[in-house]
Amino acid sequence: MNFGDFLDNTSCSGGGARIVAFNNNSSMPGGAIGEARFLTQSLSSKPMFNSPGLSLALQTSMEGQGEIARNNEMSNAGGRRSRDEEPDSRSGSDNMDGASGDDQDAADKPPRKKRYHRHTPQQIQELESLFKECPHPDEKQRLELSKRLSLEIRQVKFWFQNRRTQMKTQLERHENSILRQENDKLRAENLSIREAMRNPMCTNCGGPSVIGEVSLEEQHIRIENARLKDELDRVCALAGKFLGRPMPNSTLELGVGGNGFAVIPSDYGIPSSLPMPEMPVNPVEKSMYLELALAAMDELVKMAQSDEPLWIRGLDGGREMLNQEEYLRASSPCIGMKPNGFITEASREIGMVIINSLALVETLMDSNKWAEMFPCLIARASTTQVISSGVGGTRNGALQLMNAALQVLSPLVPVREVNFLRFCKQHAEGVWAVVDVSIDNIREAHAFPSCQRLPSGCLVQDMPNGYSKVTWVEHIEYDEGVVHQLYRPLVSSGMGFGAQRWVATLQRQCECLAILMSFPVPSRDHSSAITAGGRRSMLKLAQRMTNNFCAGVCASSVHKWNKLQTENVDEDVQVMTRKSIDDPGEPPGIVLSAATSVWLPVSPQRLFDFFRDEQLRSEWDILSNGGPMQEMAHIAKGQDHGNCVSLLRANAVNSKQSSMLILQETCIDRAGSVVVYAPVDIPAMHVVMNGGDSAYVALLPSGFAIVPDGAGSDTGDRVSGSLLTVAFQILVNSLPTVESVETVNNLITCTLQKIKAALQCES
Numbered sequence: 001m002n003f004g005d006f007l008d009n010t011s012c013s014g015g016g017a018r019i020v021a022f023n024n025n026s027s028m029p030g031g032a033i034g035e036a037r038f039l040t041q042s043l044s045s046k047p048m049f050n051s052p053g054l055s056l057a058l059q060t061s062m063e064g065q066g067e068i069a070r071n072n073e074m075s076n077a078g079g080r081r082s083r084d085e086e087p088d089s090r091s092g093s094d095n096m097d098g099a100s101g102d103d104q105d106a107a108d109k110p111p112r113k114k115r116y117h118r119h120t121p122q123q124i125q126e127l128e129s130l131f132k133e134c135p136h137p138d139e140k141q142r143l144e145l146s147k148r149l150s151l152e153i154r155q156v157k158f159w160f161q162n163r164r165t166q167m168k169t170q171l172e173r174h175e176n177s178i179l180r181q182e183n184d185k186l187r188a189e190n191l192s193i194r195e196a197m198r199n200p201m202c203t204n205c206g207g208p209s210v211i212g213e214v215s216l217e218e219q220h221i222r223i224e225n226a227r228l229k230d231e232l233d234r235v236c237a238l239a240g241k242f243l244g245r246p247m248p249n250s251t252l253e254l255g256v257g258g259n260g261f262a263v264i265p266s267d268y269g270i271p272s273s274l275p276m277p278e279m280p281v282n283p284v285e286k287s288m289y290l291e292l293a294l295a296a297m298d299e300l301v302k303m304a305q306s307d308e309p310l311w312i313r314g315l316d317g318g319r320e321m322l323n324q325e326e327y328l329r330a331s332s333p334c335i336g337m338k339p340n341g342f343i344t345e346a347s348r349e350i351g352m353v354i355i356n357s358l359a360l361v362e363t364l365m366d367s368n369k370w371a372e373m374f375p376c377l378i379a380r381a382s383t384t385q386v387i388s389s390g391v392g393g394t395r396n397g398a399l400q401l402m403n404a405a406l407q408v409l410s411p412l413v414p415v416r417e418v419n420f421l422r423f424c425k426q427h428a429e430g431v432w433a434v435v436d437v438s439i440d441n442i443r444e445a446h447a448f449p450s451c452q453r454l455p456s457g458c459l460v461q462d463m464p465n466g467y468s469k470v471t472w473v474e475h476i477e478y479d480e481g482v483v484h485q486l487y488r489p490l491v492s493s494g495m496g497f498g499a500q501r502w503v504a505t506l507q508r509q510c511e512c513l514a515i516l517m518s519f520p521v522p523s524r525d526h527s528s529a530i531t532a533g534g535r536r537s538m539l540k541l542a543q544r545m546t547n548n549f550c551a552g553v554c555a556s557s558v559h560k561w562n563k564l565q566t567e568n569v570d571e572d573v574q575v576m577t578r579k580s581i582d583d584p585g586e587p588p589g590i591v592l593s594a595a596t597s598v599w600l601p602v603s604p605q606r607l608f609d610f611f612r613d614e615q616l617r618s619e620w621d622i623l624s625n626g627g628p629m630q631e632m633a634h635i636a637k638g639q640d641h642g643n644c645v646s647l648l649r650a651n652a653v654n655s656k657q658s659s660m661l662i663l664q665e666t667c668i669d670r671a672g673s674v675v676v677y678a679p680v681d682i683p684a685m686h687v688v689m690n691g692g693d694s695a696y697v698a699l700l701p702s703g704f705a706i707v708p709d710g711a712g713s714d715t716g717d718r719v720s721g722s723l724l725t726v727a728f729q730i731l732v733n734s735l736p737t738v739e740s741v742e743t744v745n746n747l748i749t750c751t752l753q754k755i756k757a758a759l760q761c762e763s
Contacts, residue, residue, distance in 0.1 A: 119159075123149045127156075131163055132441065135284055167287050193221075289387060289439075293399055293423035296437035296455035301427075302330070303348065304459040304471040311348060319494070322346035322475070339452075342477045347494030349503040352467045355510045357432045357460040360468060361395050364434045364458075365424055367402060374505050375543070376550055376667070376674060376705075377497075379405040379415055396426040401439065407554040408496045409674065409705035410597040410725045411574035412484035415554050416451050416476075416497065430462035451478035458502075470506065472499040484572075486599060489710030490723065496707070501671035508669040512637040530633055533691025538635060541694035542645040542665040542676075544585065549676045549701040552576070552593040553727045561593070564736065569745045572596050577736050587698040587731050594744040595727035598752060601761050604706045604722045608642060608673040610759065611704055612666050617650075619758040620751055623662060623679060627651045632661065633689070642668040647685065648677075661685055663699070676703035700729040726751060 119127070126149055130137065137145070137160060146153045303310065303322075310327060311320045324344065338344065353360070363369040371381040381404040390398040399421065406416040420436045427433060435457040440449050454475040461469045474497065483491050490496045516539070530538075552561075561576040569575055573596040580586040600607065610616060614631055617624040633647040648662040663685070664677040678699040688694045705725040728747055732740045 117155070119151075123151065127159055127163075131160065132288060135160070135164055135288075167291065171287055171290065286387065289399065289421060292437060292439070293421055293435070296421070296435045297423055297425055297433060299455040300435040300457050300473060301433060301459065303455070303473045303475070304433075319500070320348050322348075338477050339479075341479055341481065342451075343480050343492065344475075344477050345492060345494055345498065346473075346475045347498035347500060348471070348473050349499035350469070350471045351503040351507055352463070353470050353503075353507050353510050354467055354514050355506075356466065357430055357462045357468050360460055360470070360506075361424055361432045361434060365395050365398055365400070365422065367404075371404075373509050374502065375509075375547060376409060377406060377501060377505055379407045379550065379554055381405075384419075390424070394426070395424045395432075398422075398424040402436075406497055407550065408487065408491070408707070409550060409553050409672075410484075410487060410723070411553060411595045412572065412597050413487050413491065413496065413554075414450070414482050416478070417449065418451065418453050419449075420453050422457075432460045434458055434460075450482055451476055470503060472503050474499040474502065484597075486597065487710075487723065490707060491710075493710045495671060495710055504669040504671040508638060508643065508667065511639060512643065515636060515638065530689040531691050534689035535635055537688040537691055537694040538633070538645055538647070538663075539637075541688060541697055541699075542663060544694070545663060545678050545699055545701045546665050546667075546674070546676045548699075548729075549674075549703050549727065552591075552701070552729050553595045553705065553725060564741065569594075569741060570596065570749070572598075573745055573748060575741055575744065580731075584696040585694075585698055587700065590732045590735060591700065591729055592732050592736050592740060592744055593727065593729045594748055595725060596748055596752075597723055597725045599709060599721060600724055600756070600759065601721040602759050604673065604708055607706050607722050607724060607759075608666075608668055608675070610755075611675040612642060612664075614648060616758070617648075620754045622747075622751075623650060623660075625650050629662065637667075640668060642666050642673065672705065672707035674703060674705050676701050678702065700731060702728040724755075 126145070130141070130145060134141065137156075142153055142156045142160075145151075146156045149156075309323055310330065312323050313320055322344070327346075355363075363373050367381040367383045371378045381402065383400050383402050385401040387399040387401065388397055390396050401419070402422050403417075403419050406418065407413070418436075418438060419440060420438050422434065422436050424432065424434045435455055436453055437455050438449070438452040440452055454477060456474045456476065458473070459471040463469055474494065476497065480488060480492070487496065495501060561578050564575045564577060573594055576593045578591050578593075580589055580591055611620075614629040617629045618626050627650070629648040629650050631646055632649050635645045637643040637645065644666055646664045646666070648664055650660070650662065660679050661682055662677050663680050664675070666675050667673060678701045680697060680699055684697045688697060704727075707723050709721050709723050711720040726748055728744055728751075730740075730744055730747075
């Protein structure tokens with residue numbers, strides 16, 4: 001569930017409102033026709049993963065005739081291949097050393113014992129790294145690699161042959177296992193259908209049915225059975241082409257349910273946009289993605305479930321820190337070595353969230369819902385390619401390529417652009433995991449990224465009370481040099497992009513959704529003018545206002561901003577312009593944005609309370625006309641009174657100002673807080689408060705973002721405090737001039753001076 005879907009499709013009040021987003025359970029397709037269609041869909045979407053427990057390893061043993069047939073085919077091939085043509089029978093990391101495969105007569109020389117050469121871990125790491133980039137190296141690459149690793153060229157050649165064979169064999173075994181399970185399931189259902197046909201029952205009264213009464217139904221079953229068998233043959237043929245060998249087809253007879261209709265799986269309790277279709281992927285590239293996703297999932301689960309010595313706490317018993325030595329000893333990195341100059345940021349957080357596992361998984365796998373669930377953390381997100389949409393209409397086994405821009409609300413911290421794989425897997429009933437891992441090392445990138453995402457994500461487990469236990473892991477390597485000195489303690493501690501911020505934001509957003517979907521909606525309206533539809537419109541307008549504020553602070557690609565370089569502006573003040581788009585909610589002209597960040601020796605809670613106090617508004621806001629403001633409407637968005645949307649009115653000095661109101665949204669959690677506001681016209685707000693379309697209300701947001709400074713305790717002469725970001729957006733009629741830039745710069749400078757004076761921290 002996201003705010004956009006909720007505000008479009010549900011009412012904030014009204015009889016019979018239900019919190020369906022957190023308690024619905026999805027059901028698998030039922031009935032024989034449902035299982036038959038489930039099989040054909042599953043065969044068309046690979047890779048598929050359906051292991052019952054937390055084990056992530058591919059099945060390495062095969063049962064049945066498929067493995068025996070392959071062994072017989074190899075033993076009867078006839079003749080003996082030379083050593084140069086035959087890959088080593090051992091694993092891709094162990095190669096045989098000795099004479100080359102010349103034709104020798106066993107009668108001339110006694111057979112000598114074969115000697116095996118085991119590669120060193122450094123050699124294996126180099127070979128694996130090249131294999132991810134080029135599974136089929138040419139002669140020149142093999143020669144260069146053999147010199148660098150002190151190996152013979154034939155050893156390098158054999159290693160790559162064995163590695164390719166190993167990858168193909170693992171994929172074949174895994175998919176054969178899935179197909180065999182589906183065949184067994186259909187066979188069992190077919191037997192039950194045959195048994196039901198022998199003893200037909202009347203669907204109306206439940207008593208025995210006369211044989212002649214089911215002849216028409218039986219005819220429909222046979223027609224549907226023939227159609228499904230043809231579809232199964234077609235899918236098996238396609239699977240055979242992918243695997244490079246004929247796929248054995250089942251001879252069982254398929255059937256459908258007694259009513260002739262398949263059971264449609266229920267939704268996850270939240271509205272969902274249409275899923276992107278699966279896109280064709282090169283088989284070698286698909287195998288590499290699959291291998292990377294499985295390795296990343298394995299590492300995520302280990303990091304989520306392990307405690308000491310992998311995770312250790314500081315001397316003060318505070319946040320957890322990753323033991324890098326133990327991490328490198330226990331697992332090999334999924335995406336290669338850390339680039340020079342990069343540092344590691346790792347964090348873990350566990351929390352209870354008022355959402356069920358299916359709803360959360362659906363939110364994470366939909367890029368639009370994901371971005372709306374974390375509005376101040378994600379500047380932009382998109383799904384670039386769907387490799388697998390999952391099995392049987394669920395997200396189990398879903399694998400997709402995604403792109404995202406992650407942000408801290410400050411112009412001093414660049415936006416993190418990441419390209420990554422997102423893989424979802426169900427480990428047990430009510431237990432899901434979603435993992436992300438960067439793919440820049442296995443795809444040709446135009447520029448080297450400033451950060452790469454090591455296996456990160458969350459493990460979600462349903463709780464009996466409708467909540468979910470979420471264990472979130474964030475693991476990133478990044479270039480610290482691009483971050484301003486002021487924000488380095490915050491970012492390196494994991495509080496900027498780390499797990500604590502993800503979980504805190506998730507808890508706040510889910511609590512907000514639960515409250516807005518309850519009845520009645522908590523509010524402190526000072527008049528009865530605002531309607532239930534008006535609350536919806538106000539919330540949508542506030543959401544757009546906050547999103548535009550975040551985009552202006554971080555210069556994200558949501559809007560096309562142009563940075564200005566001027567001499568009359570402070571070094572830490574970022575000034576940007578953009579042309580207003582042709583949209584009813586955009587004021588015509590050029591938008592000028594200015595933002596800066598400062599450190600204040602004040603706690604984040606005290607700073608937040610200062611900004612949201614209407615009685616103290618005149619101490620920093622020029623829109624207050626020198627006096628306190630009055631709250632006209634209040635819509636709660638959480639248990640904390642600081643999470644709300646308000647409508648404020650200032651004392652009017654003249655007739656022009658009497659037609660102005662202030663729309664404000666405030667949000668706070670353990671990771672930080674924001675206060676965003678914008679002036680709006682009274683006639684336009686009357687339309688919104690009566691349930692009108694809020695998209696036609698033009699606004700330019702300003703506000704504050706507050707986060708802890710990351711110091712944690714006294715450090716020398718500096719005490720722990722807050723990092724405050726101040727941002728304003730104003731409208732200019734034409735291209736910005738020196739005067740307009742100075743105006744917005746002076747507005748920021750004057751506001752900061754008033755804030756410091758009011759909080760008595762001018763020095």
